[in-house]
Amino acid sequence: MTTTISDPRQGAMDSIGARIRYLRETKGWTQERLAHEADVSKSFISEVEKNRRNPSAEKLLGIATVLGASLDFIIKGEGMTPEGPPPPVTIPHELAEAAEEKGWPYKHVIAVLEAWNSLVARRNKDGRPAMTKKNWIEFYDKIRSHLE
């Protein structure tokens, strides 16, 4: 299924050029910056954004990589809708204990849990214990100033 995504600032993103332009501007980059990062000329980026040039698969992959964007989105404009609301959560026992002891507001507990759940992997030679009450308190302290 192909979904044409539009953005109020950009209009319909119905071409490769329009989507590259949208992604570039989302990052706050100029055409010069994108050209430099992707190791192509500025005129190349300009032509592509105006749909006057069909970039090769290699060039598109390079552009997607430096923009941190999905190649599928650039080529087809599909599949990259924003992530929906999270499903209902269960608060781990250790986190609940920490929250009760410290008197954290409920919305903070949810925010802490969401932040922790967003960690997918970490590379640490020493390893890490599973989350204990103490770990939750330490993690909360790291992000607390950003919770309001």
Next chain:
Amino acid sequence: MPQLRRASSVIQIARDLGLSGNDPVGAILDHCHAKIESWGNGFKGTLTLSRLHQLVDDHLDLQHVVVTTNDELDELIREQIAQRELAAAALRDEFANGTEAITFRLRHARVGMRRNLSVIDGRGDRAVRVYFGKRHESSHLLSMAPTQLDLVFRRTHAVKNVAEEQLMDRISGEIAFYRPLFKPELDRLQRRYGRPCFQLIEDLRNEVCSDASWYATGLATVEQNDVPALFLTASYAAKTADQGHPGASLALRASARGNAAARRAGLIIPWNYRIPPGSVIYDVFHSPSTLSEVHADERLGIWTASNGSRLRDLPIHILVRRYGNHVVAIVTLN
């Protein structure tokens, strides 16, 4: 390897991926290889090693950010917090406490942007590990079942254990120097020299994998070689049985990684054998002023262990040089 096969975390990863059998490590590696191969086959352009890495990251919905200064790290944290990615607030402490790279799922990624962000600490001494670090983070996602990223209470790789780390390093090695792309280039360039050598490592870095460290490229050059060869690093250390014991006597030993051809030919140097004073490796190690590459023809039979046993007396050719604070050598059969 046998220990890794039996590790419960490794068995669990295989199970999550729907893999069965007696060798979960081999099954996971095959699984990752099949995925990469299918992505490569679906790409409509010409693949190089660096493009393959880009393609793998694209399929994993992953972008890497390497921070090389404190200011870059601060700026990244500010940017992510501004986009309500609160996990980023923990980055400074994570990196200060031994974490070298961390991957998190962006909760508020903009339309069209990749949703997994790996932040790699490339400051100071950690810079040399960035290339491998990127592949390591990709390995975590590559070895997760798709549903694990969608569940709220999923098994993540955020809580680590040693076996899982070793497994990720194995997968990283497969991706970093992906054999179907690296080996033909290795064979092509090696025709200039006939056997693995230090200049070949430089050539490969110049032409095939410019982002990879010299050391990692050296290991891959030997491991994927059809010529029997060892890549070794010399250091003073205790033998295995004495490690961790205070007062254990130290000897100059070799940490040697060999290829399949070397194993078949009996070209093996176990850790417990000492680098003999008659070897050029010993000489270079004890001559810090030797900066250039040195080579010599020797016999492996001069290597001994503390119990008096000797290595098989094979004729060998040794190339040795300094690499930072280390002494490394490439050993081939004569």
